[in-house]
């Protein structure tokens with residue numbers, strides 16, 4: 001059984017894996033045997049991440065590359081092919097959020113979120129898919145969100161992008177499923193990372209941030225997720241264990257989407 005989940009001989013690219021969810025997923029894929037490549041935009045982030053991976057005994061290759069820049073993505077994918085081999089597993093993880101009420105958001109701000117969170121996965125996937133087609137197999141995992149299903153105040157661009165990413169996932173599965181490429185999504189619940197840090201910051205009087213208390217009450221598991229909660233689902237979707245799973249979003253949310261909320 002264990003063999004089904006092993007990733008020896010596979011090359012994985014995890015975008016935006018300098019810290020947060022991406023780093024935990026990259027670690028999990030490495031622990032299962034894959035060779036790891038990752039990218040991010042910040043040079044300082046890249047160097048810090050390289051030393052963190054090295055401390056954990058993971059020989060990850062890091063690239064400075066913005067997922068919205070087609071030329072830079074194309075260069076990175078060629079470099080990975082030359083340095084590690086052609087990519088078997090792609091995790092489209094890089095993403096940003098802007099929390100701004102929609103009536104105050106500029107079109108440029110809206111576009112920036114869509115560009116990174118939706119156009120980015122399109123650009124990286126379309127660059128990696130030809131190599132997967134040549135190899136005769138591939139796994140693409142798109143990091144979606146609660147906001148692939150739900151809305152809330154201030155996150156219009158993010159929800160539009162993550163809803164779109166869910167449909168891009170289904171379309172890649174539809175278009176390339178016949179060529180042995182499986183494309184699935186992971187929809188993390190509320191996970192403690194730098195992206196969500198502002199929602200957990202204690203109030204000046206030392207009390208809990210109201211959003212922090214709201215999320216804990218809204219989650220049947222009664223807690224925020226941590227990045228390690230995503231490791232098992234990522235290995236499953238990257239491995240032969242999921243070879244007949246295609247076009248699905250696996251929500252890893254402590255039960256949020258199943259729950260109507262605490263009765264008053």
Ligand code: NAP
Pocket residue numbers: 015016017018019020021022039040041042043045046065066067068092093094095096116120143144145146187188189190191192193194195196
């Ligand atoms: P995070 O802590 O902010 O990390 C984001 C990572 O993406 C960083 O490594 C960042 O590095 C990189 N990045 C951002 N924009 C990029 C770009 N244009 N090109 C390349 N790399 C880029 O975020 P996270 O919380 O780990 O979230 C990771 C993914 O999961 C995102 O797609 C997010 O939307 C999604 N998600 C998060 C949660 C949550 O609760 N945290 C829940 C559901 C889904 P640089 O800044 O150096 O580029």
Ligand code: GCO
Pocket residue numbers: 097099144145146147152155158187188189190191195196
């Ligand atoms: C927010 C949050 C999110 C989460 C996540 C939920 O402001 O509501 O940042 O949207 O990060 O994507 O799954």
